[in-house]
Amino acid sequence: MSVGSSYASSRLENNRMPDKFPVGMKVLLVDDDLTCLAVVKRMLLQCQYDVTTCSEAKRALSLLRENKGAFDMIISDVHMPDMDGFKLLELVGLEMDLPVIMMSGDTRFNVVMKGVSHGACDFLSKPVRMEELQNIWQHVVRRKWLDSKEIEHSGSVEEADHNRQVNDDSEYDSTLNDGTDGSWKYLKKKRDAKEDDDGDLDNVDPSSSKKPRVVWSVELHQQFVNAVNQLGIDKAVPKRILELMNVPGLTRENVASHLQKFRLYLKRLSGVAQHHTGLNNSLCGSSSNAKVGQLGRLDFQTLAVSGQIPPQTLAALQDELLGHPSHSFAMQTTNLPVPQQASVQGTNCVTFERGIAFGQPSLKGQAVSSLPVWSTNDPGSVGSASNLGRLNTQNNNMLVTMLQQPQPHTVTSDSNHAIKMQPSCLVDPRKSSSNFQVQGNPMLLNQDFVVPSQSSTNYQGGNTVVPAIQDSVVVTSQSSTSLRTGNNHFITNHRSTVFPSESLTGFSLGNDTGLLNQVSILPPSQTSNNFQAGTKSFHINQNSMVVPSQLSNTLQTEKSIMPVAVNYNPLPTQSDIMPSSMGQALDGGFENLAAVDSYSVSISMVPEALSSTGSSTSWQLHHPDVIIGRPHGSPCLVPNSCNVQATDTRLGKFPEKGQGRSLGFVGKGTCLPSRFAVDDIESPTNDLTNTGTYTGDDGYVLNQDIFGINGAFQSGHCATTSFK
Amino acid sequence: MLPLCSRVLLSHPFSPMSLMALREQLNMLVNSMYIEGLLDQQFQQLQMLQDASSPGFVAEVINLFCEDAERILTELTKDQAVVDFQKVDAYVHQLKGSSSSVGAQNVKLACIQFRQFCEENNKDGCLNALNVVKHHYYLLRNKFDTMLQLEQRIQAYDSKQQN
Numbered sequence: 001m002s003v004g005s006s007y008a009s010s011r012l013e014n015n016r017m018p019d020k021f022p023v024g025m026k027v028l029l030v031d032d033d034l035t036c037l038a039v040v041k042r043m044l045l046q047c048q049y050d051v052t053t054c055s056e057a058k059r060a061l062s063l064l065r066e067n068k069g070a071f072d073m074i075i076s077d078v079h080m081p082d083m084d085g086f087k088l089l090e091l092v093g094l095e096m097d098l099p100v101i102m103m104s105g106d107t108r109f110n111v112v113m114k115g116v117s118h119g120a121c122d123f124l125s126k127p128v129r130m131e132e133l134q135n136i137w138q139h140v141v142r143r144k145w146l147d148s149k150e151i152e153h154s155g156s157v158e159e160a161d162h163n164r165q166v167n168d169d170s171e172y173d174s175t176l177n178d179g180t181d182g183s184w185k186y187l188k189k190k191r192d193a194k195e196d197d198d199g200d201l202d203n204v205d206p207s208s209s210k211k212p213r214v215v216w217s218v219e220l221h222q223q224f225v226n227a228v229n230q231l232g233i234d235k236a237v238p239k240r241i242l243e244l245m246n247v248p249g250l251t252r253e254n255v256a257s258h259l260q261k262f263r264l265y266l267k268r269l270s271g272v273a274q275h276h277t278g279l280n281n282s283l284c285g286s287s288s289n290a291k292v293g294q295l296g297r298l299d300f301q302t303l304a305v306s307g308q309i310p311p312q313t314l315a316a317l318q319d320e321l322l323g324h325p326s327h328s329f330a331m332q333t334t335n336l337p338v339p340q341q342a343s344v345q346g347t348n349c350v351t352f353e354r355g356i357a358f359g360q361p362s363l364k365g366q367a368v369s370s371l372p373v374w375s376t377n378d379p380g381s382v383g384s385a386s387n388l389g390r391l392n393t394q395n396n397n398m399l400v401t402m403l404q405q406p407q408p409h410t411v412t413s414d415s416n417h418a419i420k421m422q423p424s425c426l427v428d429p430r431k432s433s434s435n436f437q438v439q440g441n442p443m444l445l446n447q448d449f450v451v452p453s454q455s456s457t458n459y460q461g462g463n464t465v466v467p468a469i470q471d472s473v474v475v476t477s478q479s480s481t482s483l484r485t486g487n488n489h490f491i492t493n494h495r496s497t498v499f500p501s502e503s504l505t506g507f508s509l510g511n512d513t514g515l516l517n518q519v520s521i522l523p524p525s526q527t528s529n530n531f532q533a534g535t536k537s538f539h540i541n542q543n544s545m546v547v548p549s550q551l552s553n554t555l556q557t558e559k560s561i562m563p564v565a566v567n568y569n570p571l572p573t574q575s576d577i578m579p580s581s582m583g584q585a586l587d588g589g590f591e592n593l594a595a596v597d598s599y600s601v602s603i604s605m606v607p608e609a610l611s612s613t614g615s616s617t618s619w620q621l622h623h624p625d626v627i628i629g630r631p632h633g634s635p636c637l638v639p640n641s642c643n644v645q646a647t648d649t650r651l652g653k654f655p656e657k658g659q660g661r662s663l664g665f666v667g668k669g670t671c672l673p674s675r676f677a678v679d680d681i682e683s684p685t686n687d688l689t690n691t692g693t694y695t696g697d698d699g700y701v702l703n704q705d706i707f708g709i710n711g712a713f714q715s716g717h718c719a720t721t722s723f724k
Numbered sequence: 725m726l727p728l729c730s731r732v733l734l735s736h737p738f739s740p741m742s743l744m745a746l747r748e749q750l751n752m753l754v755n756s757m758y759i760e761g762l763l764d765q766q767f768q769q770l771q772m773l774q775d776a777s778s779p780g781f782v783a784e785v786i787n788l789f790c791e792d793a794e795r796i797l798t799e800l801t802k803d804q805a806v807v808d809f810q811k812v813d814a815y816v817h818q819l820k821g822s823s824s825s826v827g828a829q830n831v832k833l834a835c836i837q838f839r840q841f842c843e844e845n846n847k848d849g850c851l852n853a854l855n856v857v858k859h860h861y862y863l864l865r866n867k868f869d870t871m872l873q874l875e876q877r878i879q880a881y882d883s884k885q886q887n
Contacts, residue, residue, distance in 0.1 A: 033822050034822075035788045035792055035821075035826055036822060038784060038785050039769075039770065039825045042773045042781055079821075126821055130769060130773075
């Protein structure tokens with residue numbers, strides 16, 4: 001019998017933390033059938049119980065008698081040569097009061113009945129299956145409970161804990177109860193020692209009066225986080241949090257302990273943020289689900305609250321989640337203060353939050369995310385924009401940069417956009433003037449989120465910033481400039497919808513900026529300048545629809561179009577946007593683009609537009625009115641531009657006539673600049689085919705898919721050259 | 725784990741069979757035993773219980789069973805002139821128990837039949853049933869032997885690889 005060693009080890013089990021129960025529950029297994037003994041023993045071990053085997057009932061009895069408290073329960077066979085199993089059952093019940101489970105291959109009614117009448121807790125039929133053994137711990141617990149309840153009722157009228165303590169001790173002292181499991185005794189002692197502590201025991205302690213355990217559900221946690229955010233993480237005290245949460249039945253203690261965990265979490269995260277590279281590495285190559293799960297939803301919320309996440313970490317995480325390797329992104333280390341609440345100014349670090357409509361509880365929609373994330377919002381459905389179509393990919397849990405606190409009002413203001421996000425977040429820099437302000441060389445990735453803002457600038461990048469908006473819905477309702485990048489910026493809107501509804505400048509690019517809209521919809525309803533490009537800026541709209549609805553020249557397209565606009569102009573003030581059109585010729589004005597395949601976009605250019613200087617424009621256009629390409633392959637006027645060569649390209653019109661700014665939109669082609677850069681004009685063979693994302697010196701990233709036009713554009717490593 | 729394909733130990737001293745072939749043979753054997761009713765779902769449980777921490781579990785259980793069974797059969801074969809039905813029944817009950825624990829289906833079913841005859845105090849029936857039980861047992865035992873041999877050889881490969 002393997003008694004000795006297991007008995008010795010069983011002593012140690014007394015010290016095991018009670019909350020690990022039923023792991024380590026001590027079982028005495030009695031059966032004369034060695035085969036069965038071996039099998040059941042293995043199963044019990046698999047259940048992480050502590051097993052002692054005995055093939056003789058008599059031996060088992062002596063074991064029990066010698067070692068009171070050594071076992072939690074007994075499993076015994078019915079038919080045994082030296083002693084009947086039922087007899088053993090009786091004796092154990094009398095002497096030790098331990099739960100006994102009977103086993104037999106014979107499960108006839110009378111046999112089972114006999115077991116019941118002799119006090120067996122349960123009856124297992126052979127062959128015993130693993131599933132049956134997994135729950136046998138309940139018998140131990142039940143017995144303890146019942147015992148303690150009896151004692152409680154018979155005890156004096158004192159405070160419950162004290163009562164239990166006293167009575168339990170006396171109970172244990174009695175010889176009759178000597179068999180009581182020592183581990184339980186130990187448990188009680190420990191608990192007694194902790195009487196002064198917070199009485200909120202999380203352990204499953206059946207002997208104590210059970211306080212209703214608070215389950216921090218998603219909703220509850222969200223309320224908690226909201227409250228904390230509202231108070232400010234530094235000022236959040238349990239009492240106030242409790243008040244704000246206003247959840248009936250929740251106690252201050254519950255909140256306090258939860259807050260403690262939360263704080264630890266935040267601390268851990270900020271430590272994580274410091275080691276962003278490590279984080280990146282750890283993130284790479286793992287499934288997004290796994291990784292996101294690793295952070296946990298709590299993490300995300302915390303991050304949202306505290307937000308000490310450097311952009312590159314964010315980006316990396318986002319990439320990870322998106323499944324897009326972020327190698328193309330230049331990660332820089334910037335640790336910036338966290339934007340709190342409504343003011344986002346000057347923060348380089350973006351809080352990201354996964355999915356929670358942090359700012360918009362009202363925007364919760366259906367959960368799309370595969371992650372156990374809160375944010376469950378529908379893909380943006382903009383009120384007006386039925387054209388919106390599907391913006392987002394559904395299967396990603398995106399890290400989203402999320403800034404703001406929950407605000408009572410909805411996100412998008414005027415354009416009655418009922419924007420909902422996809423499993424990502426709702427960035428709601430509601431009142432900020434600049435929601436995303438990235439200095440240095442951060443990379444901002446927004447995915448699947450809406451940035452409704454009343455701000456003037458939603459994205460404001462400093463030098464060499466590469467904000468990338470992907471699969472997101474960017475709604476700048478009142479902003480004047482929803483996207484603004486400084487020098488060397490590149491904004492990528494990938495499958496995003498940008499709605500600068502009242503904005504003056506939907507996209508404002510400074511020098512060397514590029515705006516890449518792929519499969520995006522940009523309906524600036526009231527913008528005057530939707531796209532403003534500074535020097536050397538270019539816009540690339542691929543498969544995107546630009547619908548300036550209220551512009552003087554409105555574009556109305558039903559389908560996603562690919563506006564190909566020529567980017568030109570060295571001077572910010574130049575204005576003219578030149579959406580190039582395909583198909584129909586445009587006069588100065590814009591025409592409605594209704595046709596699917598061909599749209600005409602007027603291109604008005606300043607004469608000097610598109611002249612490429614050494615460091616300036618990416619385009620070189622020499623016509624004031626340029627029609628760039630046709631969907632059906634007609635070459636565009638842009639030299640060598642085959643952008644518009646896509647057969648199914650549709651160009652959208654860009655508004656912007658007479659706007660102060662000029663915007664250039666390049667049709668497909670990541671390497672737009674290269675294509676049209678001065679240097680490259682002469683080399684039509686520049687390969688514009690997209691070979692993937694690459695970062696130029698300027699740190700912009702052109703996504704691979706962006707330019708999907710049938711090889712119309714070739715990737716241009718030379719892209720960088722066009723932007724200086 | 726061995727990359728099976730790339731490590732065909734043709735010159736292995738134990739046998740010319742490759743590891744992959746061995747595994748395949750073992751699988752086929754076990755499958756056939758299931759199909760023919762020699763083994764039932766309980767054996768699957770045993771297979772599942774065997775893991776890295778207890779690599780010899782199945783072999784151990786099989787050995788225990790075989791020892792038990794042969795002991796009982798030996799007892800049952802003695803004294804066939806006078807049949808003590810109760811005693812016989814007790815033995816058969818034991819055999820039934822251990823065979824069910826190991827998943828030896830045919831043997832178990834034969835034991836159930838055997839017990840039936842015992843209850844009826846049917847001596848001839850019992851003697852017949854004993855033969856049936858033996859038949860099934862030795863059939864099973866044969867296959868168990870092959871199975872354990874194969875497993876041994878497979879495990880030898882593994883340990884050889886580790887060395």
